[in-house]
Every structure is written in C-alpha cells, then in structure tokens.
Amino acid sequence: MSSDWPAQAIPAAYLTPGTGSFSEFLARAEPQLLPGHGRDLGPLPELRHGTTVVALTCADGVVLAGDRRATMGNVIAQRDIEKVFVTDSHSAIGIAGTAGMAIEMVRLFRLELEHYEKIEGAKLSLDGKANRLASMIRGNLGAALQGLAVLPLFVGYDLSISDPTRTGRIYSYDVTGGRYEEHDYYGVGSGSTFARSALKKRFVRGSDPASAVRFAVEALYDAADEDSATGGPDLTRRIFPVVVTIGRDGAVRWTDEAVGEVSEQVVAGRMTNPGG
Amino acid sequence: MTMPIYASPEQFMRDRSDYARKGIARGRSVVAVIFSGGVLFVAENPSPTLHKVSEIYDRIGFAATGRYNEYENLRTAGIRLADVRGYSYDRGDVTGRWLANAYAQTLGSVFSEHSKPLEVELCVAEVGPPDGPTDGTADQLYRISYDGSMFDEPRFVVMGGVTEPVAAALEATFADGWDLPTAMRSCAAALGSAADGTKRVLSPAQLEVAVLDRRLLGRTFRRLDDVAVAGILATDTPDAADEATTDGGHPAESTESTGPAEPTEPAEPEFPDGDGAGDPAGGQE
Numbered sequence: 001m002s003s004d005w006p007a008q009a010i011p012a013a014y015l016t017p018g019t020g021s022f023s024e025f026l027a028r029a030e031p032q033l034l035p036g037h038g039r040d041l042g043p044l045p046e047l048r049h050g051t052t053v054v055a056l057t058c059a060d061g062v063v064l065a066g067d068r069r070a071t072m073g074n075v076i077a078q079r080d081i082e083k084v085f086v087t088d089s090h091s092a093i094g095i096a097g098t099a100g101m102a103i104e105m106v107r108l109f110r111l112e113l114e115h116y117e118k119i120e121g122a123k124l125s126l127d128g129k130a131n132r133l134a135s136m137i138r139g140n141l142g143a144a145l146q147g148l149a150v151l152p153l154f155v156g157y158d159l160s161i162s163d164p165t166r167t168g169r170i171y172s173y174d175v176t177g178g179r180y181e182e183h184d185y186y187g188v189g190s191g192s193t194f195a196r197s198a199l200k201k202r203f204v205r206g207s208d209p210a211s212a213v214r215f216a217v218e219a220l221y222d223a224a225d226e227d228s229a230t231g232g233p234d235l236t237r238r239i240f241p242v243v244v245t246i247g248r249d250g251a252v253r254w255t256d257e258a259v260g261e262v263s264e265q266v267v268a269g270r271m272t273n274p275g276g
Numbered sequence: 277m278t279m280p281i282y283a284s285p286e287q288f289m290r291d292r293s294d295y296a297r298k299g300i301a302r303g304r305s306v307v308a309v310i311f312s313g314g315v316l317f318v319a320e321n322p323s324p325t326l327h328k329v330s331e332i333y334d335r336i337g338f339a340a341t342g343r344y345n346e347y348e349n350l351r352t353a354g355i356r357l358a359d360v361r362g363y364s365y366d367r368g369d370v371t372g373r374w375l376a377n378a379y380a381q382t383l384g385s386v387f388s389e390h391s392k393p394l395e396v397e398l399c400v401a402e403v404g405p406p407d408g409p410t411d412g413t414a415d416q417l418y419r420i421s422y423d424g425s426m427f428d429e430p431r432f433v434v435m436g437g438v439t440e441p442v443a444a445a446l447e448a449t450f451a452d453g454w455d456l457p458t459a460m461r462s463c464a465a466a467l468g469s470a471a472d473g474t475k476r477v478l479s480p481a482q483l484e485v486a487v488l489d490r491r492l493l494g495r496t497f498r499r500l501d502d503v504a505v506a507g508i509l510a511t512d513t514p515d516a517a518d519e520a521t522t523d524g525g526h527p528a529e530s531t532e533s534t535g536p537a538e539p540t541e542p543a544e545p546e547f548p549d550g551d552g553a554g555d556p557a558g559g560q561e
Binding site: 010014033 | 325327330331332349350352353355356357359360362363364377378379380381382385495
C-alpha cells in the first residue's frame with residue numbers, strides 16, 4: 001500500500017536493514033520461496049536418489065568427485081545426473097540423498113554465498129560457509145525424518161591458512177545439521193563404504209591434483225563395482241564422473257574429455273587387474 | 277491556536293527539489309561510461325570501504341551519490357530484489373530496466389509522499405551478452421533522479437557534486453568504442469574538472485574504479501584496485517596500458533585502440549547544455 005514506507009515497487013522488507021544471509025531474508029520476506037515450504041508430508045512416492053560422492057585432499061588443495069547415477073528403487077532414474085557443484089570461487093559441494101531436495105538446497109546455498117559477498121563486499125570464511133550449510137540442513141530436519149534427507153559433502157580451499165598441506169578442507173554433515181571436519185579423505189552416499197575403503201588403501205597425503213583425481217575415479221569405480229546404485233564410468237555413452245579441483249587460484253570443474261581420459265586409464269587398468 | 281502556513285503545491289515540490297538537489301550537490305561526482313569492453317564506473321571516493329559503486333547481479337552494476345545511508349539501503353534492496361527474482365525465476369530474467377523501474381517508482385513515491393525526499397541519485401548499468409556488439413548498443417545506462425524521473429543515457433552518466441564541468445569534459449573527450457585505458461584517463465580527468473576551469477589531478481587512492489566486463493560469462497563486475505588503476509593512468513601508449521590491465525588482475529582489454537589519450541572531439545551540437553542526452557524531453561521513460 002502507498003502508506004507503507006516507502007512504496008510498493010520495493011516492499012518494505014527489502015529496505016529493512018538485516019544480515020547478509022539470503023536464506024534468512026527469504027524466510028522473513030518471501031517464505032513461500034524456501035525449499036520445503038508448505039509441503040504436505042504424507043505418504044511419499046518413490047523419489048530419485050543421488051549416490052556416491054568422494055573428496056580427498058591433495059598438495060595445496062582438495063578434489064571432489066561424484067558419480068552420475070540417480071536411482072528410484074531398483075530403477076536407474078537418470079544416467080547423467082550431476083551431484084557435484086562449484087558453489088563459489090573456492091568451494092564446492094557434492095550431494096547424496098533425495099535429488100530434488102538436494103539440488104534445491106545447493107541452488108539456495110550458492111545464492112547464499114553470492115548474496116553475502118555482494119551485500120557485505122567480502123567473502124565468507126570457509127568455516128563460515130560450512131556453518132551456514134549446517135544451519136540450512138538443520139532447517140530441513142523435519143523432512144529428513146520423513147525420509148527426504150540431504151547429506152552434502154562440502155569442500156573448500158581455506159585462504160586464511162598459509163600451510164599448503166592444510167589448505168584443502170573437507171566437511172561432512174548429518175541430518176541434524178551436525179558439522180564434522182574430515183581429514184585426508186571422505187565419502188558420502190550409498191556406495192561410500194566401498195569408496196572410502198578404496199581411498200584408505202590408495203590415498204597418499206600431499207599428492208599432486210592429477211594423481212588425487214585418479215584416486216577419486218578409482219574409488220568411484222570400486223563403489224560402482226559393489227553398489228548397484230552407483231554408476232561407473234560409461235565408456236559407451238561417454239558419461240564420466242563430475243570432478244572439481246580447488247587450489248589457491250580457485251575451483252575448476254574438469255571437462256568431460258579430461259575426466260574421460262582418466263576414466264579410460266582406470267578401466268584399462270581393471271582389464272588386467274579387476275581389483276585395481 | 278496557530279494556523280498552518282499555506283504553501284502552494286508548486287512551492288512545496290520546489291522546496292523539496294531544492295533540498296534534495298543541494299544534498300546531492302554537496303557530494304563528489306560519479307561517472308559511468310560505455311567503453312569497448314563494457315561499462316566503466318569511476319567515482320571520486322576517498323574511502324576504500326564505503327563504496328559508491330557496487331555489483332547487483334550477473335550483468336548489472338550500480339552507482340550512487342548523495343547520502344550514504346540512503347543509497348546503501350537502496351543498494352541492498354536492489355541486490356535482494358535481483359537475487360529473489362533470479363532464484364524464483366531464472367538468472368536470465370533479471371534485467372537492468374526492471375530494476376531501474378523499481379528504483380524509480382520507489383524514489384518517486386518517497387519524493388511525493390514523505391516529508392523528506394531521498395537525497396540520492398542512482399545509476400543502474402547493464403551490459404549486453406558476451407557475444408553481442410562491442411559498440412555499446414546492447415549496453416544500458418539508466419540514471420534515476422531523486423524525484424524518480426528516469427533517463428536512458430546512450431553514452432555516459434555523470435551524477436553528484438557539480439556535474440556541469442564534469443559532463444562538459446566527458447562530452448569533449450567521449451569517443452564511441454574507446455578502450456578501457458583511454459576511457460579511464462578521460463573519466464579521471466573529467467572528475468578533476470571544476471566550474472571555474474581549474475583542474476585537479478586525482479590520485480588512484482581517491483578513485484573508486486570498477487567495470488562490468490561484457491566478455492565474461494556469469495558475474496561480470498570487477499573492482500580495479502589502486503595498483504591496477506595507477507598502472508592504467510600512468511601509461512601513455514595504449515599498448516602499454518593493455519599490459520597494465522593484465523597485470524592488475526583484470527582481463528586484458530581487446531586489441532583495438534582509439535589513438536591518443538586525449539581525443540580532441542568537439543562537443544556535439546545537439547547537447548548544448550553539456551548534459552549528454554539527459555534532457556528529460558528525449559530520455560524519459
């Protein structure tokens with residue numbers, strides 16, 4: 001209404017001073033846009049689930065990789081889903097869990113980081129980003145208890161640390177929003193037990209990014225080997241894992257060609273030695 | 277019992293205009309110009325942290341003069357509007373014209389409905405697509421005045437402080453499709469112009485410089501720090517200036533150069549007031 005300060009074109013809530021958090025602003029001004037708003041959590045149909053994502057540190061950075069399969073029960077729902085996303089210049093997120101919820105949460109989280117940066121004129125610290133993500137997962141607890149859990153794996157390059165062996169950091173979460181910093185390597189999703197076992201044997205601290213990517217693809221291959229919900233490298237359709245490396249210069253998503261080359265080497269290796 | 281003093285509506289509005297205009301004229305000037313690689317903002321701003329120029333969205337930038345607390349609030353509102361719209365529709369659905377309209381309506385209704393008008397003048401700039409024309413025809417510069425009137429400027433915007441000498445200086449040097457170093461040197465020189473013809477030389481520390489780089493995908497807004505600005509202002513030949521932009525962390529300017537640093541184009545006759553195309557008759561939306 002015209003009597004509200006200042007005017008209808010920009011609603012009053014937009015002109016009210018507040019924090020740099022986009023999700024808090026949405027909750028106050030546009031609650032209908034928040035993920036999960038107004039959902040009636042009755043009996044749920046079979047939904048798409050994302051599966052295995054692995055992260056490991058390398059020399060002065062961190063690597064995040066995820067397979068491409070989404071399942072609905074026993075059916076492969078999608079062969080080329082993307083579960084690994086670059087969230088800002090120095091961080092990335094991989095998701096396991098209900099795909100619809102997870103992708104919406106990633107969209108909101110990316111905007112959360114960008115919004116803060118634009119409003120405040122400075123980037124959040126890596127711990128700040130990890131904590132923001134924790135509170136967003138905690139906000140989804142009600143849905144998680146109904147089976148709509150989202151479990152991200154968050155990685156980033158900590159620009160405030162000068163020791164290059166500790167700059168790449170990995171955070172895992174549980175459905176209550178618990179935030180746990182992981183060291184060396186970690187994995188989430190249905191195939192993560194196998195992927196973590198593979199990484200346990202292969203991981204070398206301080207290896208170069210290219211070798212770390214090789215370890216990650218090997219681990220995803222092992223996960224796909226044991227877990228039906230995880231997809232291996234698909235050489236016939238040219239569908240390969242999504243790989244992101246983060247160093248001091250920022251996050252880089254590897255091209256399909258580059259990951260394809262690594263995947264072909266991994267598959268060629270397994271031709272002679274199936275156990276890797 | 278006292279009677280309220282009668283003031284005619286004309287007088288009432290004129291008083292408000294004078295009040296807002298005086299407030300804005302007390303500040304320092306900001307210019308936004310179109311150059312070959314996008315839009316360049318140059319502001320005279322001694323503070324390195326209280327910005328007059330800011331990013332709003334992927335291809336949209338914002339510049340303001342006047343009262344800091346008032347335009348800072350409008351800047352925040354603009355970022356929120358753009359982010360909410362991009363989140364609920366798509367990033368491509370956020371346009372400069374839409375945002376400028378929202379600002380214009382807000383400033384207009386504050387001007388006519390509230391006891392104190394906002395003492396701010398805003399510029400919303402948008403660059404065209406990365407594969408679009410480089411002559412600036414796809415870029416937009418909107419100037420929004422304290423009373424909500426909105427102007428679509430084809431070449432440059434000058435706001436705040438004493439605008440006439442700055443606009444006249446820019447009018448004299450502006451060249452279509454000029455490169456970044458030439459445009460920046462011209463803007464810095466224009467900001468140092470005073471009404472009595474004297475010239476101040478502004479140091480890089482006194483300037484706040486940012487660009488919307490049309491060639492980038494995604495977020496195009498880049499701030500240029502003092503070192504990068506000093507490098508560009510200090511060079512005379514366009515080739516050397518190109519290297520300076522690369523060293524300053526900003527993507528290198530494209531290869532075309534428009535000749536000497538001080539173009540000698542005369543003022544164009546159709547804008548005798550030296551205010552660019554800012555005359556309300558031609559530019560009002």
